[in-house]
Amino acid sequence: MNCKHMITGGSGMVGTAFKRISPEAEYPNRKQFYNFLFDPSNKNIIHLAAKVGGVKANTEEIAQFYYENSSINQKILHDAYLRGANKVLSLLSTCVYPDTPYINYPLTEEQLHLGPPHHSNFGYAYAKRMVDVMSRAYRQQYGCNFITAIPNNLYGENDNFDLENSHVLPALIRKVWEAKINKKPSVFCWGDGSPLREFTYSEDIARILLFLMENYNEPEPINIGNTDEYSIKEVVEMICDELEYDGEIVWQTDQPSGQHRKPSSNQKLLDLGWKKEDYTPLNEGLKKTCEWFKINYPNVRGVY
Helix, strand or coil, X not given: CCCCEEEECCCCHHHHXXXXXXXXXXXXXXXXXXXXXXXXXXXXXXXXXXCCCCHHHHHHCHHHHHHHHHHHHHHHHHHHHHCCCCEEEEECCHHHCCCCCCCCCCECHHHCCCCCCCHHHHHHHHHHHHHHHHHHHHHHHXXXXXXXXXXXXXXXXXXXXXXXXXXXXXXXXXXXXXXXXXCCCEEEEECXXXXXXXXXXXXXXXXXXHHHHHHCCCCCCEECCCCCEEEHHHHHHXXXXXXXXXXXXXXXXXCCCCCCCCCECCXXXXXXXXXXXXXXXXXXXXXXXXXXXXXXXXCCCCCC
């Protein structure tokens, strides 16, 4: 493609990963985005902008998550259509998938609309799920080349490290680091550490999205996450090793552990030519993320 890429949400974790691997792309803020669309030349848009947060934030602000994300998505996709964008790739989330008992594991793309998402974040999940619906509708009526991709749990530099609103990996990194620098003898973690999760490094997602812009033009969404599973206990141990923390990990078994596992299938992506070895192994990605966190702490999102 000869069109220049424009990235929405350039200040977020995946957006800053894009800046490291694709500095020549354009990264407008929300106001600049609409000026960008008035450019008469067609553009490729990778749509990352979203209001995001962990389970607590999604539960307490469920209406706000629905409203803000729906508004962002509808405005960007509709304006991209009006201004004749060449192609738009929108990032979804595995939380869009139905909860049990409506699906079978591993999660495959055709199961997306078989039932409701988990009740804890249905506002965000439905707003994201509607990006798939809107992309298909605009493709059918207007011939827009709108595609969608579904990652799993993401992590990396410039993540949100707020203990109340972040996802599991950044929260654990911050807990362990602050226990180390404050010489605390223990770190408390929810549950028993047994749930299994898949994690994908943010730079891998950026590379995969660029790969899809060249190689995928279908109406159906495509799963793009690394499907290697790790227990939360294993992840905590890796983080402790990277941050050289030797205190005790106390598992609060009176708190919920969460769903035991929710594996996804990335076979469609592999069939396109992406290789399993192209993913960054978790220990390598965690090392980069922890090093970045130590250098930048406390001037990181969610702390300052």
